[in-house]
Amino acid sequence: MxxxxxxxxxxxxxxxxxxxxxxxxxxxxxxxDFVDAPSIFIVVGGTLAALAIAHPISDIKRLVPLFMRSVKSPSNNTFELIEKIVHYSDTARRNGLLSIEHAMEPGDDPFLRRGLRYAVDGMDREQIEASMEAELESMGSRHSGGKRVFDTIAGMGPAFGMLGTLIGLVAMLKNMSDPKAIGPNMAIALITTFYGACIANLLFAPAATKLAIRHEEEELNKRIIIQGVLGIQAGENPRALKSRLLVFLAPQLRGSDEEA
The missing domain is CATH 4.10.910 (30s ribosomal protein s13; domain 2)
Incomplete structure (x- = not known):
């Protein structure tokens, strides 16, 4: 995590x-005093109802996996990814492009493996770039859909919290004849707002932001892979390729030989 x-x-x-x-x-x-079943029901139930109206079931089913993705550490180290690409570039330069197929490792990024196979299979530069860019665009659409689910929850949670508060206030105003009941009823009415604010501001709004960051990190890695595969396919010098790929990183992340 x-x-x-x-x-x-x-x-x-x-x-x-x-x-x-x-x-x-x-x-x-x-x-x-902050536990109230009706308040939980209207905030959670109402938010789920709005979610079902706003999004297809396929997106809602991804809610838990997406949340787990938002709290996990990124799996790929970008500098190590560049080193891996340069290694394959050096292998291709020394032993030929076909040698990469036997040099690939099971733990390699699947996107990198597919790109290298395109190169090994003899696809030209335009075909490789078009295929990999299409996959990158598809990934962006999926990630955008997942983030919208979290944005919906972050927006609807406080709204249903306020709705629950209004329901509680109506019930309180109908019993104004009993002054002793006003305080407790007001407290219960406000608890729904508390639940909605917690759901939005402690969980789903930050998770949506973290998903956006994870998407940016993954998109950066995949763009590096695309440029790396195209460089390997073109027979680019490994050192020149490494220098070009390191431009994607901040200077302090480029390694001691590339700091600037």
Whole structure:
């Protein structure tokens, strides 16, 4: 798991719990004051209903895998990926393009393996670039759809929290004849807003942002792979290819021989 994400979730939850306990005089029962089944039902149920209206079932089924993706550390190190591409470039330069097929490893990025196979199979530069760009565009569409699911939840959660508050206020105003019931009813009415804000601002809005960052990282890696495969197919000098690919990285990430 990404340590920053784990820290954010844990620290954010601790801050909320401690704030509740401080407000309740450190009494454990103060936490139970923030548990209300009808409020949970309208926020969670209403948000899921809006999600079902806004998105196809196929997108909703990806909700849990997408959330897990947002909290996982990125799997590919970009500098190591460049080193791998340069290794294959050197192999092709020394032993011929066909030798790459036997040099590929099972753990290599599938996108890289497909690109190298295109080159080994004799596809020309335009065909390779078109095929890999089409796959990259398809990936972008999938990732964009997943992020929209999280954006919907982040937007609908607070909205249904406010709706629950309005329902609670209506119930409270109908019982104004009993002054003692006003305070507790008002508290329950506001809890739904609390739930909606937590769902949006602690979970799904940050997760949507993290998904966007993960997409940018993966897109960068795939663009590096495309340029690397095209360089290998063209017989580019490995050192020249490495220098060209390192331009995609920030100077401090390029290795000691490339820092600038």
């Amino acid at each position: 990404d340590l920053a994400t784990l820290f954010g979730l844990v620290f954010g939850t601790i801050c909320i719990v401690v704030s509740i306990l401080i407000g309740g005089g450190w009494a454990p029962s103060a936490l139970m």
